[in-house]
Amino acid sequence: MSDRRRDIVIETQDLVRHFSSGGSGRTVRAVDGVSLSVERGETFAIVRESGCGKSTLARLLLRLIEPTAGTVVYEGRDLSSLSPRQMRAARARLQFVFQDPFSSLNPRMTVGTLVGEPLIVHTGLSRSERRTRVGELLERVGLRAEHAERYPHEFSGGQRQRVAIARALASEPTVLVGDEPVSALDVSVQAQIINLMEELKSDFGLTLVVIAHDLAVIRHMSDRVAVMYLGEIVELAPADALFDAPGHPYTEALIAAIPVPRPGREEHGEALGGDIPSPLAPPSGCRFHPRCPYAVDRCTREKPMLETAGRGRLVACHRQKELSLAGVGAAVAAGANEKALRRFELYRQHAEGNAAGSG
Amino acid sequence: MSVETVEAGGRANGPANAGSGDGATVLRVSDLSVRFAGQPVDTIDGVSFTLSAGRTLCLVGESGCGKSVTSLATMRLLPEKAARITSGEARFEDRDMLRLSRREIERVRGDRMAMIFQEPMTSLNPVFKVGDQVAEAVARHRKVGRREARERALEMFRRVQIPAPERRLDDYPHQLSGGMRQRVMIAMALANDPKLLIADEPTTALDVTIQAQILRLMRTLQDESGAAMLLITHDLGVVADIADEVAVMYAGRIVESGPVETIFNDPQHPYTIGLMSSMPTLGAPKGRLATIPGSVPSPFEFPPGCRFATRCPFAQTRCFSEVPPFERNDDGHGWACWRTPIETIAEAGGHA
Amino acid sequence: MLRYIAKRFAVAIPTLVIVSIFVFSLQKMMPGDPAVIMAGEQRDPQVIAYLREKYHLNDPVPEQYAFWAGRAVRGDLGQSLRSDVPVLDLIGDKLPVTIQLAVMAMIIAFAIGIPAGIVSAVKKGTITDYVANFVALSGLSIPNFWLGIMLILLVSVHLGWLPASGYVPLTEAPLRSIETMLMPAFVLGTALAATLMRHTRSAMLGVLQADYVRTARAKGLGERVVILKHTFRNAVLPIVTLSALLFGELLAGAVLTEQIFTIPGFGKLIVDAVFNRDYPVVQGVVLCTAIGFILMNFFADILYVVLNPRMRESL
Amino acid sequence: MLANPSALFGLALVCFFIAVAILAPILPLDGPAATDWGAIRKAPSAAHWLGTDDLGRDLLSRMVWGARASLMAGVVSVFIAVVVGVPFGLVAGYFGGWVDQIISRIVDALLSTPFLILAIALAAFLGPSLTNAMIAIGLSAMPVFVRLTRGQVLAVKTEDYVEGARAIGLGHGRILARYILPNVFAPILVQATLTVATAIIAEASLSFLGLGQQPPAPSWGSMLNTAKNFLDQAPWMALWPGIAIFLVVIGFNLLGDGLRDALDPREI
């Protein structure tokens, strides 16, 4: 999919962000030494367990919070070195889509104002030009121009997420960072938004960085995937490779844990035991070792480094070479029952036909 | 409207317990309708289903379609002022739960019939020790002393595989992780060996790896106890994993129900089909996902006919005005749609 | 725990310093020369001059403050300009009186406010709730001093049931003391009861929505246990914090109540001191109130933490 | 809110008193200061519906004019409190850090001096007059608004839409004005309405202590101050102002509660 020329849009170096937790004075290691680079035009996904720093990472990427250590480089420039004015300009190019469409739009502003605001800040458009542009943007995300007069609470969750996307697009960004952009939505609406993002990505030449926990969504959308565990990246690989043959035991376990909508399927593998350790006190050595079925002595002591494991894959596991781990597997990948598939296809045709007809 | 409602729900008594069942009927909900104060129509409209011992029924549907309300109504846990049960009955052990006195219902709740909620973070009382909270459930329904109740709590903690259970008894909820809390909730629910367990999205708030653990645990415990389980979820993956039977809900009505294989292999209702095809899967080839256009209507926007009509790609005029009857075939597979099977529409050529 | 206490104190100190600077500068700006008042009707210039010197009234204000603060730190708040009694003694005299009043008022407030709040939350939307709310609002809306006057008029003057004033120390004649305090405590207590009732109600309503209350019901617990144990036990947390804040309200209310019922307490002390420009007393009393207020909040916070397991670790 | 009968009742009460206060000059009444030494402390009668006071002035007229003072005191002092308090709260909450520390400590200090004591000290310092009482009450009520605003800002600040505003590159000023302020406005409005009620009582209290409205101009509190000397002989002198204060205060309280229910779904 990607050509060989590596054109890095955004890159992090040993990014660290700690929070001191409440009164106890202990430290939450939300992001702990993350290095990654995102290529222009790809969809880069980051997977990690919930409550452990997804949003923090996304905020760091946009410099909405300052890192404890490490750097974020955007288009070759260190974000933290930018002056407030330069930072503002950079923000036009780096946009954000939030997880919760109910809290990400100012309830006191009309949709038109919301979408038009980036235009005021970043462009010199006149009032009427802005109006036109807002209308275009709204239509582009599947709403109608006259929706500009309404307030966010008059919309459903999916529609709000469309508004949020329109707003993000207004300043003509090159990078769109999505923090769980669809996880708050119902499956049916989720599919609408995923489709929309894919379309926009190709239309606007966007680079997408999607942070999510839903592996199915990630598999569907992304070109490359980074899997994080307790603040660190444990594996980074092209999506297909990662799902077909995971390189890290945690990736394997994640894939195995996903319930697949295929009844009567045999249990594959053991469910991952143990609890997610607290980010306040991560385990020594390899952070995954207490739950890892393959853990050996060394894992408890030595921290594995993220190392190349062929074909654009990086893995942080001492036993990476010895293990051969199970991926999504044939049973899962194989199509469902014929009759059902036929109906799905039929449904899709009708649904799109209707949408085209009415749109 | 209400006449049609009765018709819609009344004609079929939900998924039959015959055939696939291995036990007696535990709960039979028929024609349950609930209306919230100030709303024009019954939000829950003529819901019927049957649950047998040792079996799991999954109630699936999108957010807001009435899954929780249905289960709460059965437990009589809906706020009495805001929600009125307008019709129906819920037979549990030969008694209609909807008509018991408060005292009687309190005796059943937590004893013969228990419930687990969605948010393990908020479902446990933050100011009491988890052990005491479990023991309280025991003490309430069995004539036992404090010590015995605590013993029972400990035993339950062991059964739900809480590591170091003795110590955990004296922890407060916030000291436990989400998965552990949900285990505590399960321990509490099962402490009195209920006949029926209602679990409302027990794993949605959990991480996938933990979700897998909890689901497995619930299955094991159910196998041991032979209780019936009503599991509410919106995740079809979970359904496939755990259900014996499935009921698909949309906007307060059951639109399709049947044994789990049938639902997945032979989905009939356009909503069921739409739901399944819009899910991205781990294995599916990339490309555009199918979608269900629009979003779930609010009770104020319900069309008078089939409530899915506003979003259905196959809808006709009739769908908007007449409620389709819920019809069931011999395998216990039933649905409510004027347009099924949809292949015939395709053959009949094109779309509206 | 120690850490927590230390942290709380670290915050309290600047607050106290600001309070004292604030009061100090306020006094310095007040019209009316204390020396003139102290000199008496005759206003002998010699005496005035002497008094100015004696009480350092001619020194630059910062110096006066430093002098005052220096002594205050050592526990010496100076002497009343009016009566020459050490301010600390005055406070020692008055404090028990106001505390007695406050405690009695609090008892009345809690005895009325909490049950009423619980009941009206549980019966939300019913006539009971409506009436309770209206009564509470009335309690908030009737000026304290007016209620006091009316009560004196009715209960003491017309009915002759309770003495209109005449404070008797608790140690001297406990029953009579409580009797004389009953009316003022009631006047003071009702307003607090109203506030308390409203807050209890809202806290209860909030907690009644909580998932764990539903869990308690799902366990089959009776309504009484659900309300009193599972709900109230959680609703009490914000009430604890509120109670400390109410203490401030109580002191403010005591000012007028003591004035009306001529109770020789803190409130009267401060009003008289302000009117007499008895600066050391004003300063001392305000400082003490502030300390009291901060201490109350501090205890409330500790109590909150003790009652709230989630916070216990932070101790 | 219009569906809420008690809020409507409150609104009606408030409107009634506002109307009375505004119409005072054109109502067919004697002047509030017109004395009649032949009719001192007369009980209510046809000539003087509410009776007369210690200087033979018509109590109805004084009540009507007193409404002006009380309402003015309530509204103006809250206006002062809001105008001073809200910006401090916004700044403290939004910027945090040492600015917040300083503002918060000052607010703590003010809060730890009981309201009335603070008001008495201020009123005594500024000299007894209605204006000064309003300033004193305003300043004493101000910390509550700082705290409230600050708390609200802290809550709103973490909302995604504020972060979103930063993400699209808006400046602090615009974020404060368009994102924070509108979203903290409702609770401030509610608090302001409720504080008007408190302020009216505070004015009455200060006037009762002789630190508010000064004679011959009437205010309900100062009328009570006089009345307390004639409780026995002329109880009506104390009755009307007390009832009026009660009614107008309960009016504002009901209105505030109604606003809260309408604007802010959280209870109290």
Added chain:
Amino acid sequence: ATLKIGLADDADVLDPDQARTFVGRIVFTALCDKLVDVTPELKIVPQLATKWSWSDDQKTLTMQLRKGVKFQDGTTFDAAAVKANIERSKTLKESRRKSELTSIDSVEVAGDHTVKFHLKQPDATLLAQFADRSGMMMSPTAFKKEGEKFSSDPVCSGPFQFVNRVQQDRIELKKFDGYWNADKIKVDAVTYLPIPDATVRLSNLRSGDLDIVDRVAPTDVKQVEQAPDIHIEKAVSLGYQGITINIDNTKRGDTPIGNEKLLRQALSLSIDRNALNQVVFNGVYKAGNQPFPPTSPWYDKSASMSGRDIDKAKALMKKAGQEKVSLTMNAPNSPQELQVAQVLQSMIKPAGFDLKIQPMEFASLLSADTAGNFELSQIGWSGRIDPDGNIDQFVRCGAGLNDSHYCNKKVDTLLQDARETQDNAERKQKYDAANEILMKDLPIIYLYHQTWLFGVRKDINGFKAYPDGMIRLEGVTKG
């Protein structure tokens, strides 16, 4: 039996040399005997001094002291004690008595019980001072030991001795068994309770919680008189209430009214003093136009009130070239004073005076008066036994309490002369002459004289009201 007395205020320092409040004097009356005392008719009579005589040059006062008198700590009362007391009053830094005793040059112990006061110049007011705080004798043992802390446990030679005091709550005294006149004392103890609110004070009297109360509100008198178990004892006070006009005290004295005595006369004329008394005080007080009440022997009957005369006032205004005059009057912000102010306001309006009332707390009022920061000031004087005490300090050029900064050499001479003779008839003449001038110049417009109104329960016998407002307990019985 314990006598419970409700006072309108709390006493200040319980040290006669430092005390400054009126209620303090009430307490001292029971606690400390004076060298001399007064009768209700203001005649000076013996108390600790039994006899006294003046030298011919009027510069030496010789007093014979009562024998067998003991202070409450057992110290003997003698001439040395008197000398120590007077010296303390004159030298203690905090002493408020200095100005009262300035005329005394030295005190000579002329025998165990004979004391001689040598004066710098003749001073007819001295005996009257000895009838007040300056004449109160404290135990030298106690004040030498305690210094200025004497007040925490005051020891005198009065009929009652100090037991306990709780600020703003109570002062408890018990009968001093060693009192020289112990037979006259019929109660075992006395407790003073400060209750500032007149209504509350009265209701406590009614309920029987108090036996005697100080200062019943004038408006309550009628009701008290109807009540079966209480009655009123009254005496017109020695003091006065009036309006001080700023004549030359800083720039604020440069006003029409400050510059033009015709306007001041017009102002005085436009006031109906009797009506004022009637409206505000139910006629219970005494209207007046001089520093001495009409009940006083010093009152000049020939210059009695002319009554209100608006036309004449207007004529005077015209003569002064004014039609309308705006005035601002500082007034204490207590209800009664403000009532007076309001009545004045409406009384003088017809004459063309537009009075603005500027209420102030008493503390600010005093400071403003001293600093000359006023045009008119509504203020009074509690009164002294000797006429000099009601006039000299207020009108003599540069005198301490002359806030108006009025200065008239003729007045000064008359007052000085009056001070230096012991002959009352001659003195009265001088005061009348001074008054005549003052009534034209009007630095102070006198309005009324308070009446001391004591509420007394029926079972209290032997209580009598004195013009000085003191509560004397000799002969008072309970039950």
